[in-house]
Amino acid sequence: MTQPLIRPDLVTSPAGPFLAAAELTQTEARSTSSHSHARGQLMGALSGLVSVGLDRQQWVVPAIHAIWIPPHYEHSVRSYGPFSGWSVFITEQRCEQLPREPRAIKTTPLLREAVRRVASWPGVELDDAQTRIAEVIVDELAASKEESLDLPRPDDARLVRLTDALVGDLSDNRRLDEWAVWAGLAPRTLSRRFVAETGMTFAQWRQQARLLRALELVADGMPVTTIALELGYDNVSAFIDMFRRAMGTTPGRYLAAEASTSSPAAYSAAPPA
Template structure:
């Protein structure tokens, strides 16, 4: 388990600058325990993937996107997929008023990437006028970036959560809802109702989303498309590619290339 990107006292400081930006690289996988702070945070990877848990949702996030976490929301970095190459922006709480009030995944703009790169050179002290103007550009970009549905909402009931966590660990498990209900000690009717009520997805849709997020991890690990489709129990490779493209707007191969590039050419520590 590793420490947060910046000291906790800075992450909740009212005296520190309106924006603080940091980039870290490590040869090790990075994980942070559950914590919260009064500043809002936008974080992501310079390349590859990171898994984030915040509030009642879990994300697997490629380097083309970032996770926005509003002030005072508990969150953790479940892990980087491979050596950690990541960045974070911390936004003072008063400046978060017009920013998203729910944790979400945002599609990053080129302007934001360059602004973050510049802001990492600043010291954590009072900003100069030109720096304040750029900080406001960063805040405007966070406000206007497109929200992307990469999250996997988790159910709250202990029985449905038990099934959800098992499927998160192994989304290729092809047991039907009735079999899962027996395993969790709940009726199939109740399990079906709980998934729909607590996640907004029926059981089949939720499992499909879990598989797609797992496929991002597998792409980042270098696995080929055929292997991924077979391991996740898709009917065939074409069915996997079609669903992936429909959900993410790109083929698995193209997405893999984007993750390799990510922000690496823009953000240099």
């Protein structure tokens, strides 16, 4: 049974401090079923990877990133293997000036250090000095830029069947026209419906699905060659090129950065809150 990350009243009640935080490190997978709460939640990863189900979308939270979940949004959570991360809970009233829709962000050293400080507090009303640190978290979230770490799910039953098949075997390299025949759609209809329902072309959607799966496999420590083959790439170089274009670095450097970010030295290098 999954243990609560933080005292329930600091998640569901407007009473108490306007902002509370908790950190979590565990070796086993963690999973919570779909739920919502009155406070907004900012969920970040330091090492490993966690996925968040939001509406018809699946989001991933790789290291040094976070997902913002506004108040009352239904969501589910699942981690993959060893995981270290944190969550911040903000009262609904203080969320009025924050993003109204879920978003992924890249965290800053300042944000991570402020969260670490707040997570050490007992969950009672904040004094003036603590309030200033808590306000840093709110300001950093409000100023953050949105990152693309989600995978939209279509409504059309034929597209749902197709995307489920794609996710079930991302090494399947059939072209759009071949998938159209499989789904019983004209290629132009499939292409048009994909854009209308997901905001992405068929090729973009498949690449995004492969990227999110790659992040999961990298977090699990799978060799890059194995990941490339599992995702349908003809060679490792093609996979690394895709990963670099999307994440700004290679899988190996990404994993090294993740390890250094989650170490105590990374905290000491962060600017003081």
